[in-house]
Amino acid sequence: MERVFVTGATGFVGSELVRELSKQYEVHALVRTTSNKHALEPIRDVLNKIEVRYGNLTDYSTMRKIIKDISPHYIIHVGASTAVRHSFDNVMEFQEVNYLGTVNLVHTALDIPDFKKFLFASTMEVYGWQDSTKPFTEETKANPESPYAVSKLAAEEYIRMAGKAYGLPYVVSRACNTFGRKHNAGFIVEYLVTTMLKDETAYIGTPDAIRDLMYVDDHVNAYITSLKSSVKNEIFNFGTGNMMTIKNLAEKIRELTGFKGDIINNFPPDYPFRPVVSPFLSLDSKKARQMLKWEPKVSIEDGLKKTVEYWKTATQK
Numbered sequence: 001m002e003r004v005f006v007t008g009a010t011g012f013v014g015s016e017l018v019r020e021l022s023k024q025y026e027v028h029a030l031v032r033t034t035s036n037k038h039a040l041e042p043i044r045d046v047l048n049k050i051e052v053r054y055g056n057l058t059d060y061s062t063m064r065k066i067i068k069d070i071s072p073h074y075i076i077h078v079g080a081s082t083a084v085r086h087s088f089d090n091v092m093e094f095q096e097v098n099y100l101g102t103v104n105l106v107h108t109a110l111d112i113p114d115f116k117k118f119l120f121a122s123t124m125e126v127y128g129w130q131d132s133t134k135p136f137t138e139e140t141k142a143n144p145e146s147p148y149a150v151s152k153l154a155a156e157e158y159i160r161m162a163g164k165a166y167g168l169p170y171v172v173s174r175a176c177n178t179f180g181r182k183h184n185a186g187f188i189v190e191y192l193v194t195t196m197l198k199d200e201t202a203y204i205g206t207p208d209a210i211r212d213l214m215y216v217d218d219h220v221n222a223y224i225t226s227l228k229s230s231v232k233n234e235i236f237n238f239g240t241g242n243m244m245t246i247k248n249l250a251e252k253i254r255e256l257t258g259f260k261g262d263i264i265n266n267f268p269p270d271y272p273f274r275p276v277v278s279p280f281l282s283l284d285s286k287k288a289r290q291m292l293k294w295e296p297k298v299s300i301e302d303g304l305k306k307t308v309e310y311w312k313t314a315t316q317k
Contacts, residue, residue: 001026002116004227005072007057007105008079009050012181013121015042016220017078022049028070030079032056042183057101060108067108074227075109077102078121080152083186085272087148098151099158106162118170119226122156124212124239124281125149126174135212135241135284138174145276156235169232173222176239176283180216180307182314189213189304192250193311196259205267205277207247212239212282215303218296225294239283240296252301256308 002025008014009029021027027050031039040047053070055062057079067075080098081087087094102120109118127136128143144150162168179189188204188211195202222238244252250263267274288294298306 002074003028003070003072004074004076005067005070006030006076006078008077008121009052010039010042011078011082012184013178013216013219014078015183016216017076017223018043018050019046020220020224022046027051028053028072030055030066032079057104058096060104063104064108064111067105067112071112071114073114073116074119075105075117076119076121076223076227077105078223080121082148084125084146084148085274087146087151088273088275091147094147094151095154098148099154102155103158106159106168110162110166110168116169117227117232118159118168119223120155120159120170120172122152122172122174122235123149124174124176124237124283125278126153126156127278127281129276129278130280133210133280135239135243135282136237137284138235138237138287145278163233171226171232172235173226174235174237174283175219175222176212176214176281178214178216178219180303180310182310185311188246189249189253189307190311192253193257193308194315196253196257196261197308197311197315199259199261201261202250202259202263203266203268203271204246204250204263205271206279207245207250207265208279209246209277210243210280210282211246211249212242213244213249213300213303214238214240214296215298215300215306217298221297222288222294225292229292231291234291236288236292237283237285238288238294239285240300241282241284242300243280243282244300252304253308256304
C-alpha cells in the first residue's frame with residue numbers, strides 16, 4: 001500500500017483529507033506538538049486507521065527524522081498558519097511556518113527513495129488585487145496583499161525552483177475559499193451560520209467583496225485527484241468560478257437559518273487589524289478540468305445547507 005504523509009492533519013481540510021485517504025492509503029498524519037488535550041478531536045474517529053506523528057514544520061531535524069522513517073511516496077502539505085486577518089500582526093510566524101516550514105519539507109522529500117509527488121496547498125489569495133473582475137487563470141500575475149499570501153507565494157516559488165534544480169515532482173494547488181468546517185466557526189461562512197443560529201447580530205466587514213466559494217468535499221477531491229494523476233510540476237486553480245458578494249452570502253445564509261436579526265455592514269468590534277482586503281477573488285479552473293478531469297460537484301446551495309445542518313445539530317448537543 002502506498003504511503004502518504006499529510007501535514008496539518010487536524011486542521012479543517014487536513015482532517016477531512018486524512019479521513020478520505022485512510023480508505024485507500026497508508027496514512028501518516030503530522031500533528032503539531034501541543035499540550036492541548038483536544039488537539040486530536042478532528043481525527044478522533046480515524047485514529048485506529050492512521051499513524052500520528054508529532055512535530056513542528058519549522059523544526060528541520062524533526063521533520064527529516066520523521067519523513068526518513070516513514071519514507072512516504074507522497075507528501076500532501078496542507079499544514080499552515082492560515083487566518084489572513086491574523087497575518088498582519090503575526091508576520092514572522094506566518095513566514096516561518098508557511099515559507100520556511102515548506103522549505104524544510106521540500107529538502108526532506110528530496111532524500112526519499114521512490115518519492116512520487118509533493119502536493120502543496122497554496123491559495124487564491126496570491127492573486128490579490130487585480131484590475132480584472134473575471135475569474136483568474138493560472139497565468140494571472142500574482143499580486144499578494146497580505147503577509148499570509150506572500151508566505152504562500154514564496155513557498156510556491158521555492159517548490160518550482162526545487163522542481164527545476166533538484167527534480168522535485170510537485171503539484172501546487174491554488175484553491176478558493178473553502179467552507180464546511182466542523183471545529184472552527186472563525187471563518188466567514190461558519191461565522192455567519194453559527195451567529196445566525198444563535199440569533200445574534202451578524203457583522204460583515206466587506207459586504208461588496210466578491211468571493212469564490214467551494215464546499216470542502218470538492219477541495220479534498222482536488223488533492224486526491226492530483227495525487228492519483230500522472231500530471232506533475234504544474235500549478236492548478238481549484239474553484240467554482242462563483243462570484244458571490246459577502247452581502248449575498250449573508251442573505252442566503254439568513255434564508256437557510258431563518259435568521260430575523262440584524263446584519264451590520266462593518267467588522268465585529270473585536271476583529272483583528274486588517275488594512276487591506278481584496279475586492280474580488282474568483283478562479284477559473286479550466287486547466288484542472290482539462291488536465292486532471294477534476295470538477296466541483298457540490299453546489300454552493302447544497303454546501304451551505306450541509307453546513308447549516310451540521311452546526312444546527314452541533315449547537316443542540
